[in-house]
Amino acid sequence: MPAELVEVIEALALRRPEPTAAFIHRRVCDIADDRGLAAPSYSSVRAIIGAIDPGLRTLAQHGDAAYRDRFELVLRRSAARPNEQWQADHTLLDVAVLDKAGAPVRPWLTVLLDDYSRAVAGYTLFLGAPTAEQTALALHQAINPKEDPSWPVCGLPELLYSDHGSDFTSARLERVCLDTKVQLIHSRVGIPQGRGKIERFYGSVTSQLLPHLPGHIPHGTNGTPATDPTLTLEELDAIMEKFIVTEYNQRTHSETDEAPAHRWGASGFIPRAPARPEELDLLLLTAAATRKVQRDGIQFASTRYLSTVLAAYVGEQVTVRFNPRDVGEIRVYFHDEFLCRAIAPQLAAESVSLQELQAARTQRRRDLKRQLRQRRSLADTLPVDSRYAPPTPAAVEPPTIENSPPRHRLRLYATE
Numbered sequence: 001m002p003a004e005l006v007e008v009i010e011a012l013a014l015r016r017p018e019p020t021a022a023f024i025h026r027r028v029c030d031i032a033d034d035r036g037l038a039a040p041s042y043s044s045v046r047a048i049i050g051a052i053d054p055g056l057r058t059l060a061q062h063g064d065a066a067y068r069d070r071f072e073l074v075l076r077r078s079a080a081r082p083n084e085q086w087q088a089d090h091t092l093l094d095v096a097v098l099d100k101a102g103a104p105v106r107p108w109l110t111v112l113l114d115d116y117s118r119a120v121a122g123y124t125l126f127l128g129a130p131t132a133e134q135t136a137l138a139l140h141q142a143i144n145p146k147e148d149p150s151w152p153v154c155g156l157p158e159l160l161y162s163d164h165g166s167d168f169t170s171a172r173l174e175r176v177c178l179d180t181k182v183q184l185i186h187s188r189v190g191i192p193q194g195r196g197k198i199e200r201f202y203g204s205v206t207s208q209l210l211p212h213l214p215g216h217i218p219h220g221t222n223g224t225p226a227t228d229p230t231l232t233l234e235e236l237d238a239i240m241e242k243f244i245v246t247e248y249n250q251r252t253h254s255e256t257d258e259a260p261a262h263r264w265g266a267s268g269f270i271p272r273a274p275a276r277p278e279e280l281d282l283l284l285l286t287a288a289a290t291r292k293v294q295r296d297g298i299q300f301a302s303t304r305y306l307s308t309v310l311a312a313y314v315g316e317q318v319t320v321r322f323n324p325r326d327v328g329e330i331r332v333y334f335h336d337e338f339l340c341r342a343i344a345p346q347l348a349a350e351s352v353s354l355q356e357l358q359a360a361r362t363q364r365r366r367d368l369k370r371q372l373r374q375r376r377s378l379a380d381t382l383p384v385d386s387r388y389a390p391p392t393p394a395a396v397e398p399p400t401i402e403n404s405p406p407r408h409r410l411r412l413y414a415t416e
Helices: 003-013 021-034 042-050 054-071 132-143 171-180 193-212 233-248 260-265 277-284 308-313 354-381
Strands: 086-092 108-114 120-126 159-162 183-186 286-292 298-300 303-305 317-323 326-334 337-343
Touching: 003 021, 003 042, 021 042, 086 132, 086 193, 108 132, 108 193, 120 132, 120 233, 132 171, 132 277, 171 183, 171 277, 193 233, 277 326, 277 337, 286 298, 298 317, 298 326, 303 326, 308 326, 308 337
Parallel strands: 086 159, 159 183
Antiparallel strands: 086 108, 108 120, 286 317, 298 303, 317 326, 326 337
């Protein structure tokens, strides 16, 4: 086949949108006839189209992003030790839970993953769009030691790797990383390949955990749950923690051939801890409005918190910070300096979330109002209290015809 016809076939095949082989064959036959050349067969045209470089065809038909995702060389980051690099990301879960009003909503999950061991260091579940506050709460859990000994991952990472979300690029997170000497880097805009390891964890959650839960949303159903959701966000949080601690972190990873929790602690290294944990709380925990220290402690969220340190600050305005997962204690700051941890005596023995506390208060108020309605209804049915009522005057009988006094008859005059 003449070289000029080959170039025409390739030029037509690389047009956008991609034409069919039949269209290219007809066009080439017309061009060959105009130039006095022998028309190529259909099979020859198809063979030339099939021999075009796949990268060139992808670039021509689908653009730079598709070519990059399929053909560009990438350099996979691999950490050499635990806590050398953590990855952070969000995902909208394929499950529906019930919000406070009983309406089905889809929760978000934020996860911090250790690159070396693939162990989950911390996470947070929440409703609504991702914010810097939710990221800070997940980071707070990841850095601090856990109460469960089977979840050993803790300490400060050397590097935190995330995307360009507004919460990850916020001034709050930058200040946290600056004060804790953690290098914060972001993936290139529109290039998610560097976050493949954490995306793989999300795939494990989607395929191994969520299908077993009520309210699961199968792929391709446009957000419609397969079954009616019955879980609350707090119940899903407990299930998620159990899955992470007892299943994912303890199961042998296919790439490392080790369980993530074992690989993280096998080297026996000592994780780097913040110099002053109180300052980390100041940066990461949720800030509440200022409170005035009373003689019997601090009133916060309808709960009384006490500490002997507060004796010297009665009448002063302080700042209260708390962890929404556990309101058994609060952190108290005075002029942005850590003052003490105040505890609620009735809550300190166990972890109680703020949502659980609010639900309990609401239920108690409803019970009292129901009792009040019952008592009032009973009171309304009681007879009238007549103990000190004035006596009722005797009834006067109306006069009858027999005993009625005689009437004076009307006098008539003839002159009228």
